Amino acid sequence: MNRYDVLTTLVPVLRDRLVMCNIGSPSQELYSLLDQDSNFYMLGTMGLCSSIGLGLAIACDEDVIAIDGDGSVLTNLGTLATIANNWQENFVLLIIDNGSYGSTGDQPSYASARTSLTEVARACGCQHVVECEAGQAATVLTETLADRKGGVIVCKCEPGQVSVPVVDLDPVVIGHRFMARLSKGRSRA
């Protein structure tokens, strides 16, 4: 299974959830599988998906899922220390680890060689770190959300992506509809 296959299995879990999605192919694939107001697509700024997700989780009560990649987390490795030391029980970081930089042609990342992001996350002090195979991702994410203690999930999968269109939404529209959905959720609560 590649990332697109993983995301396909995650659709029922992600529906109506606050989802922060990594730049490039991950956002494009999610956009084609499940576009919703509560998705925040990153159109630039490699590496900051988990940081935006953490800031959001600090500011709101709802559960936040950040879908990041191994290459992107390696770009901003300090994020795992920040997450660990400012632990949010409503924040789940899902690293889809295909061991490669998918959006630029599947060049291997160090996560495919000697570096284990699972062990890095643990060494940084993150709690509830789970490594799983691609086929288990939906189950592990569902369980992690149900436990309401937060978590870091490292989902190992194969490289490769499908050909889907770029996200053609204006960034201001992405932000506006996301914030409108969040305030609607608040008034309902």
Added chain:
Amino acid sequence: MHTPTDSRIVECLADNDIGFVTSLPCKQLAGVIELADQSPDMVHVPCNREDEGMGMCTGAYLGGTRSAILMQNTALGVVVNSLATLIQFYRVPLPMIISYRGEVGEPVACQVEMAIHTRPLLRMLHIPAYVFSDPSEVDLLGGILNHCFMCRKPVAVLAQASFWSKAQ
């Protein structure tokens, strides 16, 4: 240790509903950072790099909380991409309270290298910049913050060495 000027800065942030602050350590900003950390009005989350901090500020803003970053001017070299493709592209209002190292009186030569680039970088990025050289100029901070959130742009406050040396 913090000065009354540091207190006024943090009170002004709180008065303008800033509920999330991120920072990296800085000798000049130390008192402001200390008070932000102690303030019941805001969450202070230290970051490891300023681009990471800007990511967290963006998340907090999306969650309905106004945010700000406390940083040195040297960090402008770290955050150009984040400013262009995140803060400006998504129109996130972000006050940057910047200690302006490398001006006259600076003891560390290397600080001068980025000081030379500070204002050109801000100009190139079309980021409004306000230079504070005297503690009395903290009176302008509220208006600057209001302007930032009104126009949804990043704004820079450059607090020079003279500002910090006269602060009490």
